[in-house]
Amino acid sequence: MSGTFVGMPAFPEAARTAVRNPTLRGNLRHATHTIRDKRARAVAELDDWAALREAGKRIKDHTLRHLDRYLVQVEEAVTAAGGTVHWAADAQEANAIVARLVKETGESEVVKVKSMATQETGLNEALEAEGIRAYETDLAELIVQLGKDRPSHILVPAIHRNRGEIRDIFRSEMSEWGRPAPEGLTDTPAELAEAARLHLREKFLRARVGVSGANFMVAETGTLVVVESEGNGRMCLTLPETLISVVGIEKIVPKWQDLEVFLQTLPRSSTAERMNPYTSMWTGTTDEDGPRTFHLVLLDNGRTDTLADEVGRQALRCIRCSACLNVCPVYERAGGHAYGSVYPGPIGAILSPQLRGTGSEIDASLPYASSLCGACYEVCPVAIDIPEVLVHLRERVVQGGPAVRRGNRVVLKPARGHAAERAAMRAAQWAFTHPGALRTGQRLASRTRRLHPRTLPGPGRAWSGSRDLPEVPAEPFRDWWQRTRGGKDGAK
């Protein structure tokens, strides 16, 4: 996976900087708390939520477990409906395919619907290098693009910006890209939305090529689905002559009927709405309605490596609702940028290290960007057990072991910087398998308890810097049990 933020420090360092930014923390706290309560209300309206969640999990699991069959089926269905299917093993290949398809139209600009897949591949930068300008049309993506910024949330990439900052960006940057911001623009959300409408309309009306992702692809019909709010998606999907959709291979659902689950769970989980304002569904091309040419680019880019991990593959169930970000205490404080990936928050902490591998400092640190409180699992509409995968990935980072990278089986070396942890675990293992030594050690610890330091020396210092060391009791538990038989005799 490219789209890595170059030179990104490990999560703890990046987070330390972020939590010192009071504006950022205020913005995130406000936004995540607003949406949290609303989501809970929207979910509570459906008394079969648990059953929908279970069905969503099972549909996605089933699809992933037979993905080869469904990929071939979706290819056949899209082709039969007049589309052309391309396969991209990695980000570079996907970007090259899109650049070639755009060039074949003779155009040098495209309008884009918000798409995580093309954020992940760094498509805009790749197109820029080929002389093609990509205009982001989702309001939040526009804010990020105009502000020369990075996305920090899956659903609302500019969540780290408040209305005042957005107004300033519009005022200073819009003229660089096209129609300037209206005179006297204030920071009311309605005025900001109006400014975006005016700025982008000329681009929509003249657009010849649209680029999108998709929320779902239906294998049996070849139907693609884009769920959105603003209408920028509809503009990009219907006004251009050529449409290019870059979609991760895990976005398939087998049947048309399966959409009935996700069209109920996705809007309520992401924007806390009964239904999002606009959902577009298209199957290939339609005569005299919408694009005449449709290309589907199926993207791997680390997904098959993730699929090879029996514990980690559940991350591919993700429907990108971002409910896990909104409830996460770590995300709320550190913000999205600290995760060093287009996928921030709890889902990012398990997705990025699997898509990209745990080789870099940031990716090796992401499985630790969590207190394992489990709130993310509770809200996940496809029941991804994020804490389970986090612990699994921590083990991989510390111990190394077998994994699949770019389709090849490899044995990962233990990551650097975890030597003390490994030594401690080895010592614990030895002690617990040698009862005599354990007993002697515990008694010694009890007798010397007044001499124990409050913080650990050496490599343990950082660990105890933010934690209290457990207090050693005056008498080891096992001695107490032997003496009193568990307090049965009334002895203490």
Next chain:
Amino acid sequence: MSSRERILGRVRRALADVPADEAPLVRGYLREHGRRSTAETVELLAENLADYRAIVHRSTDGQLPELLMRLLGEHGSGSVVVPPELPAYWLEAVDATRIHDRAANTPQELDRVDSVVTGCAVAVAETGTIVLDGSPDQGRRRITLVPDHHVCVVRVPDQVVSSVPQALERLDPTRPLTWISGPSATSDIELDRVEGVHGPRTLEVVLVEG
């Protein structure tokens, strides 16, 4: 080796642990939420449409031409896009210039039109959604997108279903489908919903009986 073969090969190797046949999916969720009479379902549709800022009107078939004339008049519409087979009598009282939905219309031309009037394929009460499927009374997708004012006529109770599962059963996936729940909106500024971005900023839904 092509990327297609490479990816399919990787998928198959990744799934070596998966048995070929697995238990079929059990759909334990509801087909609709709650029990309602037909009239109550229509009432719920009206409530949920209004909750997301669509403007809802009730009418009989006979009153429809006059109502549409009034709605376009109140919006100050000098021009209206008309799908190819919109029932002719719907607009018989309207004197706005009719722009017919044709393949040759450019987006710029549509941008100068004030309003559009369409029918719909199905409406979903539980979510306050209308679905367009490009039938001749609804026209091409872009005509309900570029003009700023959309009036959608729903025949009640025939075109109304309770739930999303029931709506999908009625729809044909080979047609281009647009699900619309209220006017264009965004949650992108501080995760708070604001109406009015790129799609029609005014959505009026007429529930017609008879």
